[in-house]
Amino acid sequence: MTQHEMTTTSPSSNSQGAADAGEVLSRSTDAASLARSVARSAEIEADLDVNPGRYRMLTGVRPTGNMHLGHYFGTMHSWKGIQDRGVDTWILVADYQVITDRDGVGPIRERVLSLVADSLAVGVDPRRSTIFAHSAVPAANQLMLPFLSLVTESELHRNPTVKAELEATDGRAMSGLMLTYPVHQAADILFCQANLVPVGKDQLPHLEQARLIAQRFDKRYGRAVKEHPVFRRPEALLSEAPLLLGLDGEKMSKSRHNTIELRMSADETAKALKKAKTDSDRHITYDPEGRPEVANLLTLASLCGAGEPQSLAEQIGDGGAGTLKRITTEAVNEFFAPIRARRAELAANEDYLLQVLADGNAKANAVAEQTLDAVRTAMHMNY
Template sequence: MTTSVDLLEDPTAGEALADSTSDASLTRSVARSAQIHADLDVHPERYRMLTGDRPTGHLHLGHYFGSLANRVVLQDKGIDTFVLIADYQVITDRDEVSSIQERVFSLLTDYLSIGIDPTRTTIFTHSQIPALNQLMLPFLSLVTDSELRRNPTVKAEQEATGGRPMSGLMLTYPVHQAADILFCKANVVPVGKDQLPHLEQTRVVARRFDERYGRAGDKSAPVFPAPDALLSDVPNLLGTDGQKMSKSKGNTIELRMSADDTAKVLRKAVTDSDRRITYDPVGRPEVSNLVQLAALTTGRDPHTIAEEIGDGGSGTLKKLVTESVNEYFAPIRARRAELEADQGHLRDVLADGNARANAVAEATLAEVREAMQMVYG
């Protein structure tokens, strides 16, 4: 994989940690992402992508249309892809871990059922990659307490604790994310605009490491690339209660659900009192959310769908959404059932992915030790 190409030479990489929510920074990120998207079709070999999920619950339609489907598209373009099942990140803000193993294999089953190919994509777990986690130690020396506390996720957790002390793992969450990205030298990371501060912290860690240590005898050659955001316009699907879709709220349609379970959930979906169906995400968010779901699963325009239903009301809309969702996900669910019945295969896939990730992490850690002049044998 080539990580040092003209496209990836970012003139802002040497700047101090910026306010990545500022208009200027956001504009730069959007422009840069568009440039990378244009190059992906021409030179996929230039890129290595890191993405992943926390195994805190079962994946749902919001995950699928928000990121999972796009991972398959990028994989199929030929991009070297790493997908992290972030089991260690579960314990940043949770005490109970008895369900982690089941959730890890549920995520893995979902990944394979939607088309992620373990022969082309490295699927791995935090806890099985010691060298990745060892990068945390030198990386922590490159950031300050105040920088960590300014991170949006850390700030939100601090505000939500209700006086409960924040764990050290939660405080250092941004550095763990940096280790996730940099261990495999990923140079593109799919994120939403609200996640740009996380990626900026990773870029700062990469820059500071190279400024402090660099490569032994050649400080002009960076050890780590400065990863770029790969932004995309993802649909903002609401939960069936009209609120933000969330595993913890129980308002999702999980990929693993049966057709009957999906129908039951959608029958209870919140709409409004206006019988005529229109697509108006601002004025009628609940109804428009169902229309959008029908559009995503049929490939049709949401305005056209709404016009065709017209005075048919929410009953007609829910019937259409149920049929389109179940038809769209039928082959995925069939594949999922086959995979779920072969736990040995799932364990082999994860073991192979962990072995590949370990080899990459060990090589990166060796470079880090050499740069830090900590090779003693």
């Protein structure tokens, strides 16, 4: 890492910095920037097998409901693979972020432990990976204060997640926590010195915000720590997650209750898939644009090892939606049977789940305290 030179900061230079940041954030969505991100992600992917020790990966999930197949094929399936390649793997149970857009936490304890069980069931090894909860790491959350001094309100409003939430509120006031959601994410990434974050292309602006905060902090305060910058710069490991629709043909969402949860039994899965939306054409074809609900079931069956979607469609032919749902159900239940069996064992041992979380929290706290000490030193607040 290179040492950052100290610059004098004044109100006018703050304004210029904000303008520069806005340009950087907007560029994160243009074609050239995306191409660079894709190329850099490919370089990192190749380097993981050669130099896994260079990386610490952080990923996180909000425990707003039980994990489902969209989560698994979107991100969870990769956790074990990254871990097994020797990368230091951190999994955040983002319990504080539950209240960014909600009036209460709901059955938070049950959902947190469910998420821990799901993580372990898909192959996360607590001896090699760290599973921890937001609310249990106060030093990490304390970074929010200095970080908030490094961003402007207009920058926060430009963040895609914040913009989408504001549009969805239909005039209802947004919470301060929702507005500062990008800064909270930056604190999650930077406190543990993570330099690798698996994201989809649409999430690149979030990661760019974290990089900007790290850059600004080290530019403003970094001279106090002469050996190296306080924060590592996080980079994206881009994933091409398959787009799975919910059983109603809409976006898959825990809040819409249109998912198949990892914890479901084979019978519950069959019952749910039996109600899945298709269309009136009995002849099955793979047409993602013209027949999205049918294509969705074909894609799901394919992801679970039943074959390519096009071949499956040709195989079913005039068999209709009933045959399609039967094949999809069989594929899903066979694929997830070992994961569900392991999960059932884990869920029956709450003490073990609590211990895994406690151990992860302890490790996260130790790292967070080190980072906060470095921040205090850089800010001359180590008194």
